[in-house]
Amino acid sequence: MQTRIIAITNQKGGVAKTTTTVNLGACLAKLERKVLLVDLDPQGNLSTWLGIDINELDKSLFDVFSGSVEISNIITRTCVSSLDVAPSNISLTNIEKLFANIDEREKILQKKLAPITRRYDYILFDCPPSLGLITINALTTAMEVIIPLETKVLSLNGLITLMNTVQLIKNSLNPYLNVTGIVACKYDQRTNLSRMVVDKIKTGFNDKVFNTIIRESTKLAECPISNLPITQYAPHSFGSYDYLALAEEVINGEENINPVIQ
Numbered sequence: 001m002q003t004r005i006i007a008i009t010n011q012k013g014g015v016a017k018t019t020t021t022v023n024l025g026a027c028l029a030k031l032e033r034k035v036l037l038v039d040l041d042p043q044g045n046l047s048t049w050l051g052i053d054i055n056e057l058d059k060s061l062f063d064v065f066s067g068s069v070e071i072s073n074i075i076t077r078t079c080v081s082s083l084d085v086a087p088s089n090i091s092l093t094n095i096e097k098l099f100a101n102i103d104e105r106e107k108i109l110q111k112k113l114a115p116i117t118r119r120y121d122y123i124l125f126d127c128p129p130s131l132g133l134i135t136i137n138a139l140t141t142a143m144e145v146i147i148p149l150e151t152k153v154l155s156l157n158g159l160i161t162l163m164n165t166v167q168l169i170k171n172s173l174n175p176y177l178n179v180t181g182i183v184a185c186k187y188d189q190r191t192n193l194s195r196m197v198v199d200k201i202k203t204g205f206n207d208k209v210f211n212t213i214i215r216e217s218t219k220l221a222e223c224p225i226s227n228l229p230i231t232q233y234a235p236h237s238f239g240s241y242d243y244l245a246l247a248e249e250v251i252n253g254e255e256n257i258n259p260v261i262q
């Protein structure tokens with residue numbers, strides 16, 4: 001299979017991008033796929049979650065972007081077999097300045113990632129909560145977009161802005177880009193609000209909404225502190241079942257992936 005490169009993105013903060021990247025990645029690895037998680041957020045939450053001390057990192061994605069190391073030199077194994085991570089920390093905020101005068105600055109990630117792409121079945125990008133240059137790089141490199149959506153507030157405008165951005169990148173920089181799906185997260189079964197939000201999203205974007213819904217779960221919220229993904233922290237929790245179901249749904253899409261000459 002051709003490597004599936006997926007940007008997990010939403011410019012809204014706190015919607016479960018990092019939670020989805022880590023746990024979907026761990027579930028894909030559990031289902032025998034080789035997976036690389038790329039931390040594209042200067043907050044470094046994904047790296048920290050996976051047990052990396054981001055303040056002590058001597059090389060990170062920023063150094064890959066600046067050209068001082070190859071990406072293979074920063075890739076680190078995690079506690080999950082077949083799950084690797086390319087870590088980041090606050091130094092990544094310097095990227096806008098660094099890229100200011102560079103040609104094709106939307107394609108830096110694509111170029112830096114190319115040498116190792118084929119080692120993996122899946123590469124997932126954990127994007128920052130903005131539509132800045134880092135996210136543009138992610139969308140220029142990826143072939144797919146997964147949008148985590150918090151079901152506690154209805155932010156249709158935000159979703160439309162994001163869909164328009166994806167379309168813009170598809171038209172200009174990356175014709176292969178498509179939205180694979182919107183995934184409803186932090187779903188609260190006790191209230192009507194979550195159900196109403198999902199109904200609205202399905203009305204607007206029906207074929208783009210995953211059947212799997214990620215329920216709100218204390219175990220999922222605790223998970224980052226444990227430095228483990230949900231499959232190891234609480235393997236029999238519904239958080240774990242939900243992300244496994246999402247991974248299966250993503251894997252079911254493998255048959256629709258056409259080979260692309262890269």
Ligand SMILES: Nc1ncnc2c1ncn2[C@@H]1O[C@H](COP(=O)(O)OP(=O)(O)OP(=O)(O)O)[C@@H](O)[C@H]1O
Pocket residue numbers: 012013014015016017018019020041043045127128129185186187214215216217218220221222224
């Ligand atoms: N299904 C869930 N149930 C309960 N808590 C959740 C769930 N998903 C995510 N959370 C919690 O919500 C908060 C935000 O999640 P997360 O950090 O994954 O969002 P994010 O979109 O990556 O945020 P940012 O925009 O800051 O990068 C975290 O405290 C996380 O533990």
Ligand SMILES: [Mg+2]
Pocket residue numbers: 017018019041045126127
């Ligand atoms: Mg995050």
